[in-house]
Amino acid sequence: MVKAKMWVLTKHFDGFPKESDFQLKEEELPELEDGQVLLEALFLSVDPYMRPFSRFRMKEGDVMIGTQVAKVVQSKNAAFPVGAHVVGRGGWRTRAVSDGSDLLPVMPDWPRDVSLSVALGTVGMPGLTALYGIEEVLGLKSGETLLVNAAAGAVGSAVGQIAKIKGCRVVGSTGSDTKVAFLKELGFDEAFNYKTVASLEGALRDAAPSGYDCFFENVGGPFSSVALSQMKDFGRIAVCGSISTYNDTESQTGPYPQMSMIVKQLKMEGFMQSRWERKHPESLRRLMSWLKEGKLQSREHITEGFQNMPAAFMGMLRGENTGKAIVAV
16 A cells, blocks of 8 residues: 655634644555556655634645646556656645646656756746736736736746736835846846835835736735835726735725725726636746746745755745745655
């Protein structure tokens, strides 16, 4: 019998997660049936969405949700031969049995000099989120000015770089001076540390005196209220995250600039990358092409060891990562 380790949710988070909210367990996996494969995790993704999803889509005792890059080590499914690499939704597990329905093969010509972990970041869900938010939701055009918050994270850093590829001016907000320097390395036109500026409103105005055509929103909370008031007329806002609110025990009901929305005639749209799933293969190839051409950089914050999954998750929620947070099994 093959054994697997897993992290389960022992208690729904009350505010910020704690070590005691997780428990490491081990189980024996069943023998494969026809159509099934046995997967061994290589890299596990750590993402902000895990926090709200755990509240709404998990019961206490469930294995923590999440995406992983895994290797097929046993197979009774011709579509996934032994040795193939896949991206799957196996959660926080070292091994798993799958019928293949939740698996996406890693592109067969994946470059040898690019780590497979990048399939969880720049050439994966965060990269797709950035690409679709820019192209499908915002319709960003050359010469426009884009604001992105949480800009040094997996999604935000890709957003800024893709916007620069498209000939736009990009302003990024992040939470440390080190991350500000990172954004400058990526080619952001302006970047600031929202924790140390004297005034968020002043920092946004100084970075783009004429206002913002588009806003890629990852944070929510008070930042949004200030940012929306500095949008240009007919500005567009893509909303894919609200990390500032994920650990709140009560919903935020603070000031919301409704008059700015009305007077400026703004358009705001929430989205998830899964809406354009049919486009994933072509989109992933575009992202990989930009990466190989040096137009798109991939920064990873890697934590070694499956035993450190909860610590990596909580560290990501505190903003300790620059770029994509990954756990190497």
